[in-house]
Amino acid sequence: MEAVLSRKEQIERTATVLFKSKGYSATSMRDLANALGIEAASIYSHIKSKEEILQRVCFRMAREFFEALDAAEASGGSATERLKRAISAHVQVLTKNTEASAVFLHEWRHLSEPMHGTYLSLRDKYEARFRDIIRAGTGNGEFMVPDEKFAVLTILSGLNWIHTWYKPEGKMTPAEIAGNLSEMLLNGLSTQRQALQDTYSHLNTI
Secondary structure (H helix, E strand, O other): OOOOOOHHHHHHHHHHHHHHHHOOOOOOHHHHHHHHOOOHHHHOOOOOOHHHHHHHHHHHHHHHHHHHHHHHHOOOOOHHHHHHHHHHHHHHHHHHOHHHHHHHHHOHHHOOOOHHHHHHHHHHHHHHHHHHHHHHHHHOOOOOOOOHHHHHHHHHHHHOOHHHOOOOOOOOOHHHHHHHHHHHHHHOOOOHHHHHHHHHHHHHOO
16 A cells, blocks of 8 residues: 655656656746645645755765665675675665656756755765775775776766666666666677687587
8 A cells, every 4th residue: 555645745746747848947846836736835834845846856866875875885705795785775765766866867957056066976976886896896896896986987977878768677677777788788798708608618628
């Protein structure tokens, strides 16, 4: 049974859907009121402005990403294991609410200062956590990465489009998506790696 939402939560959820479908700039308070079936003036008894909603969505999502990453890294392990868990954590947050994910990833540009700067700072810190994992793996020989920043941007860019195609009723669960993406991002599409493993296995039997 779904929990009953407060009016403020209803406003935020409806606005999030509109921000994704129409874009933040193109969504008016009248659009929001019409979608909710209430008078536009009554919205202001619950929120101060349209940007307040955007702020709430962006920073709630940021908190969820950091909490998921904290949990993923808590178990320790090799850099490969940590990176796989970090990727899985990111996918889980993305797929939990695709509308909010889309707003977080694309509409943050409309935040005004100081929130705009705070958002960018949090994004840098989040990416730095992934770079730390890559650096650890490069240092101990698990990874061969010429540029840590490029590697992290490639990984996150590959993950951050999931919200555009993920369907809860689709063929793969979020965990399966994360596993498949981890395999592709860490090992690529080449068959050479498996061929080398087969060769080494054969040599060890001689």
